[in-house]
Amino acid sequence: MNAELAIILIACLTAVACAIPGVFLVLRKMALISDAISHSILPGIVIGFFITEDLASPWLILLAAFSGIITVVLVEAIQKTGLVKEDTAIGLVFPALFSIGVLLIAIYANDIHLDTDAVLVGRLEYAAFDKLMIDHVSYGPKSMWTISITLVITLALLFAFYKELKLSTFDIGLSSALGFSPVVLHYGLMSVASVTTVVSFDAVGAILVVALMIAPAAAAYLLTTDLKKMIVLSILFGIMSAIGGYYFAVWLDASISGSITTVLGLIFLLVYLFAPTKGLIAVLFRQKRQRTEVSLLTFLLHLNNHDSIEERRVAHLHEHINWGKVRAKTVLELAQKNNMITMQDEVVSLTNKGLKFTEKALDYIITNKDEQIEDMKDDFFLFRG
Amino acid sequence: MELIDFFTDYTLRTITLGTAVLGAICGMLGSFAVLRKQSLLGDAISHAALPGIALAFLFTGLKDSNVLLLGALISGFIGTVWIRGIVTKTHLKTDTALGLILSLFFGFGELVLSYLKKQPDANQAGLDKYLFGQAATLVQSDVIVMIIVTGISLVVMLLFWKEFKLLLFDKNYAMTLGFNTRFIDGLISFFIVLAIVIGLQTVGVVLMSAMLLAPAAAARQWTNSLGTMVILAAVFGTFSGVFGTGISASYNNLSTGPVIVLVAAVFVGVSFIFSPSRGVLFKQIRLIRNRRDLELKKTLYFMYGIVEKHEDISRPHSIKILNGFQGFTRGTLKTLSDKSWITIKGQDWSLTEEGFQTAANLYNTNMPES
Numbered sequence: 001m002n003a004e005l006a007i008i009l010i011a012c013l014t015a016v017a018c019a020i021p022g023v024f025l026v027l028r029k030m031a032l033i034s035d036a037i038s039h040s041i042l043p044g045i046v047i048g049f050f051i052t053e054d055l056a057s058p059w060l061i062l063l064a065a066f067s068g069i070i071t072v073v074l075v076e077a078i079q080k081t082g083l084v085k086e087d088t089a090i091g092l093v094f095p096a097l098f099s100i101g102v103l104l105i106a107i108y109a110n111d112i113h114l115d116t117d118a119v120l121v122g123r124l125e126y127a128a129f130d131k132l133m134i135d136h137v138s139y140g141p142k143s144m145w146t147i148s149i150t151l152v153i154t155l156a157l158l159f160a161f162y163k164e165l166k167l168s169t170f171d172i173g174l175s176s177a178l179g180f181s182p183v184v185l186h187y188g189l190m191s192v193a194s195v196t197t198v199v200s201f202d203a204v205g206a207i208l209v210v211a212l213m214i215a216p217a218a219a220a221y222l223l224t225t226d227l228k229k230m231i232v233l234s235i236l237f238g239i240m241s242a243i244g245g246y247y248f249a250v251w252l253d254a255s256i257s258g259s260i261t262t263v264l265g266l267i268f269l270l271v272y273l274f275a276p277t278k279g280l281i282a283v284l285f286r287q288k289r290q291r292t293e294v295s296l297l298t299f300l301l302h303l304n305n306h307d308s309i310e311e312r313r314v315a316h317l318h319e320h321i322n323w324g325k326v327r328a329k330t331v332l333e334l335a336q337k338n339n340m341i342t343m344q345d346e347v348v349s350l351t352n353k354g355l356k357f358t359e360k361a362l363d364y365i366i367t368n369k370d371e372q373i374e375d376m377k378d379d380f381f382l383f384r385g
Numbered sequence: 386m387e388l389i390d391f392f393t394d395y396t397l398r399t400i401t402l403g404t405a406v407l408g409a410i411c412g413m414l415g416s417f418a419v420l421r422k423q424s425l426l427g428d429a430i431s432h433a434a435l436p437g438i439a440l441a442f443l444f445t446g447l448k449d450s451n452v453l454l455l456g457a458l459i460s461g462f463i464g465t466v467w468i469r470g471i472v473t474k475t476h477l478k479t480d481t482a483l484g485l486i487l488s489l490f491f492g493f494g495e496l497v498l499s500y501l502k503k504q505p506d507a508n509q510a511g512l513d514k515y516l517f518g519q520a521a522t523l524v525q526s527d528v529i530v531m532i533i534v535t536g537i538s539l540v541v542m543l544l545f546w547k548e549f550k551l552l553l554f555d556k557n558y559a560m561t562l563g564f565n566t567r568f569i570d571g572l573i574s575f576f577i578v579l580a581i582v583i584g585l586q587t588v589g590v591v592l593m594s595a596m597l598l599a600p601a602a603a604a605r606q607w608t609n610s611l612g613t614m615v616i617l618a619a620v621f622g623t624f625s626g627v628f629g630t631g632i633s634a635s636y637n638n639l640s641t642g643p644v645i646v647l648v649a650a651v652f653v654g655v656s657f658i659f660s661p662s663r664g665v666l667f668k669q670i671r672l673i674r675n676r677r678d679l680e681l682k683k684t685l686y687f688m689y690g691i692v693e694k695h696e697d698i699s700r701p702h703s704i705k706i707l708n709g710f711q712g713f714t715r716g717t718l719k720t721l722s723d724k725s726w727i728t729i730k731g732q733d734w735s736l737t738e739e740g741f742q743t744a745a746n747l748y749n750t751n752m753p754e755s
Binding site: 026029030031032034035039078081083084085087088090091092095096098099100102103106107120207208210211213214215217218221222249252253254255257258259260261262264265268272278279280283284 | 419422423424425427428432470471474475476477478480481483484485487488489490491492493494495496497498499500503516517591592594595598599602605606636639640642643644646647650653657663665668
């Protein structure tokens with residue numbers, strides 16, 4: 001297998017292995033726990049490295065993953081004392097553990113082939129050349145093996161406990177009432193996240209592993225509300241960024257993991273801006289439309305209330321409802337387009353349709369069923385604001 | 386390092402002064418971050434500053450720390466704005482937004498740094514120090530900038546003290562009083578970003594948030610007054626800076642950032658355990674004391690139950706009949722007699738008048754404290 005293919009494969013496998021726990025972390029509002037874990041496994045890795053002298057050793061992976069779990073426990077313990085809030089607890093625990101790791105590396109720098117730079121961003125470039133040798137026969141890069149095994153375990157757990165995970169993520173009360181222990185699922189998920197982080201650590205480093213976990217899931221969450229689709233989409237985004245990131249890095253002759261993150265960032269930015277219903281542009285558009293439509297409603301109600309011609313002059317309306325010129329014009333045009341009003345000599349009057357709409361809306365407002373107005377708009381409006 | 390070096394070594398003095406000032410400003414402004422529940426915003430901002438540093442160098446080619454920090458300030462600010470955009474405009478939660486900005490910006494920064502590293506002129510060496518901080522690179526002009534920034538933020542904090550405090554604890558009230566909460570909010574955020582940015586050179590991108598949080602979290606345990614907390618946090622921050630620099634200067638290979646953070650973590654640990662009102666230790670002691678008191682009262686009430694059936698209150702009963710009752714130990718019996726609620730004669734006990742009254746009123750809420 002050539003190096004290029006090996007690197008791309010490792011990157012893709014890592015992206016997929018990270019995306020799956022990432023989806024659940026984002027949905028459970030625990031995205032920052034992944035940040036905490038990815039930092040605080042460092043002392044575990046360093047100590048494990050002293051003992052095993054092999055970054056891909058299963059013992060090192062277990063030891064480091066264990067220190068990830070310790071972080072979670074520690075954060076929860078501090079939180080339980082009530083001395084500080086959860087976010088402060090996270091913010092206190094991981095820098096302390098990470099500092100210990102960095103200092104251990106610095107003190108024993110000569111005995112250890114880890115440098116602090118690699119800790120943050122990993123060395124995907126070299127991961128492909130660290131081959132697994134058994135009896136002088138090469139079986140491909142070590143990290144490919146570790147990541148594949150982790151991925152298989154993650155997938156197996158996902159298929160086995162999909163229902164339970166889904167339930168406890170969205171309705172923790174129901175899930176514990178049905179007898180699925182939230183604690184077991186919580187720590188199970190944390191363990192998977194820890195192991196995945198440790199395994200990916202070698203390739204992509206402490207901080208980029210956070211990007212691979214959170215960004216695909218966040219982007220997917222903006223596109224769908226279906227858990228299955230969200231998982232598939234995150235995996236897709238992960239793979240896209242891994243492949244795109246590799247070629248971008250080669251073209252730029254720069255760090256592969258940095259480039260993968262940058263591609264992920266671009267993907268997220270695009271989704272953030274253009275997602276059909278939840279993207280920034282769609283949201284801003286919807287907010288503007290709602291503003292106009294609420295104004296329209298206010299305007300119609302005003303007309304309904306005031307019969308005298310004086311009150312219904314356009315100029316007077318501007319003054320009375322206190323709108324700017326542009327807004328007033330938009331509203332008037334929208335009302336005319338929808339046949340709600342007619343204008344004669346600068347005097348506005350409600351049409352029959354407008355009257356019906358207004359009275360029905362008033363009914364809903366009085367009976368506190370404001371949300372019904374939204375459905376009503378579909379029936380009455382030919383054009384939306 | 387000998388102690389005497391500290392007073393004679395000019396460089397070390399500059400560095401120590403720098404970290405001390407940094408600790409002070411971080412503690413001061415960190416108090417606001419912690420109380421506003423924005424602890425991890427600092428983490429996101431400091432990571433988001435990295436691409437700013439790298440791009441500032443890429444475009445200007447200057448390694449002047451003021452130029453780089455200006456870049457950091459801008460990209461940190463963009464990160465903050467984007468976080469706010471994600472939280473307010475989409476249904477993604479704060480934690481996701483923070484994690485996203487933190488990792489994506491940092492990754493982009495790493496990309497630019499690695500690109501710079503491959504450039505033929507080796508001028509870019511030393512940008513790495515912004516990852517973990519190297520106080521040794523502080524020069525006098527850097528320290529002067531730090532002191533000026535600290536001075537300005539101190540003045541602003543004192544000027545807007547009332548507004549800051551009001552916003553912190555009752556935002557809605559501040560709004561109804563007609564304060565421009567958005568402006569005040571922005572002002573606090575701006576100074577927090579500023580504190581983070583000036584700390585990058587010393588503590589580094591990765592650990593800067595802890596520098597902001599730890600002194601404030603430690604100070605919070607000792608007081609319930611904002612003023613005292615800010616001062617205490619500044620003091621803790623200063624000590625962390627000075628001790629951290631001292632320790633890291635005595636060993637050659639140590640980055641300053643991690644050492645300072647660990648010193649600050651020790652402050653936090655000590656505060657969590659030993660603070661008299663909130664600390665875990667005294668809380669536990671109070672808990673045990675309360676439990677003992679409860680057991681005592683339980684025993685007394687049990688005795689009352691026995692005595693109640695007899696006409697003569699002071700009639701002695703055998704200690705044996707208390708056996709099997711959980712609240713009873715020799716110790717409680719002695720304490721009860723010390724309080725002169727009972728008298729003990731040989732193997733018998735009897736309730737005193739005072740003990741009888743106390744037990745009778747045990748469940749009346751308006752009973753005077755015994």
